[in-house]
Amino acid sequence: EVQLLESGGELLHPGGSQRLSCVASGFTFSSYGMGWVRQSAGKGLEWVALISYNGGNTYYAESVKGRFIISRDNSKKTVYLRVNNVTVEDTAIYYCVKNWRPNRNFDAFELWGQGTVVVVS
Amino acid sequence: QSALTQPASVSGFPEQSITISCAGTSSDVGAYDYVSWYQHHPGKVPKLLIYDVSYRPSGIPYRFSGSKSGNTASLTISGLQTEDEADYYCCSYTNRNTCIFGTGTSVSVL
Numbered sequence: 001e002v003q004l005l006e007s008g009g010e011l012l013h014p015g016g017s018q019r020l021s022c023v024a025s026g027f028t029f030s031s032y033g034m035g036w037v038r039q040s041a042g043k044g045l046e047w048v049a050l051i052s053y054n055g056g057n058t059y060y061a062e063s064v065k066g067r068f069i070i071s072r073d074n075s076k077k078t079v080y081l082r083v084n085n086v087t088v089e090d091t092a093i094y095y096c097v098k099n100w101r102p103n104r105n106f107d108a109f110e111l112w113g114q115g116t117v118v119v120v121s
Numbered sequence: 122q123s124a125l126t127q128p129a130s131v132s133g134f135p136e137q138s139i140t141i142s143c144a145g146t147s148s149d150v151g152a153y154d155y156v157s158w159y160q161h162h163p164g165k166v167p168k169l170l171i172y173d174v175s176y177r178p179s180g181i182p183y184r185f186s187g188s189k190s191g192n193t194a195s196l197t198i199s200g201l202q203t204e205d206e207a208d209y210y211c212c213s214y215t216n217r218n219t220c221i222f223g224t225g226t227s228v229s230v231l
Contacts, residue, residue, distance in 0.1 A: 037167075044124065044210060044222060044223070044224055045159070045161070045167065045210050045212075045225070046222060050220065061219060100172050106214040107172060108155070109159075110172075112167050
């Protein structure tokens, strides 16, 4: 089955850190750009970060640049998001997403995980 | 970088057509054909409806269509169904190698 399964969300204190994980199955993980999108309660979707299929390129939203780090391990079919120096504004559901086309970035997000919740309080 | 601008809400009767606009700039929507649309039922996972401005992934009903003119993209739902009641978001690639979502539109079926 084609799916993404996130984990790692938890309650953090302001200034804290955590690593979110997303395990993929059912497709050739190493061929696709992967990313993270978040949604705060009562607010819209916000793109957070994206990593190219081979990990050679990473991209970040201005709101998280310098604080969050996206990485991947193609041998484990896993993409990570390290969230550092968090603030209350980082409280959200964090969705792992798969890019639409192989070997490309940003064209569309075809597959979404169920999300993992990060609460900063 | 601010979110793309969408109307907060749009409503229509069953079988009517509605259109949701997504206003951007010459740095995002107007510059690239990487505009996508997502349907999000609260409590569920967002679903890709449209990619590359106007293409539907397999399994997406024909009543969903996308277009773009200048810096504004649009999603049209022709023949509105009760199950279309959801939140809708546009998304565009930008010239800063980022992705920007729209503010979101809540669609109500009257």
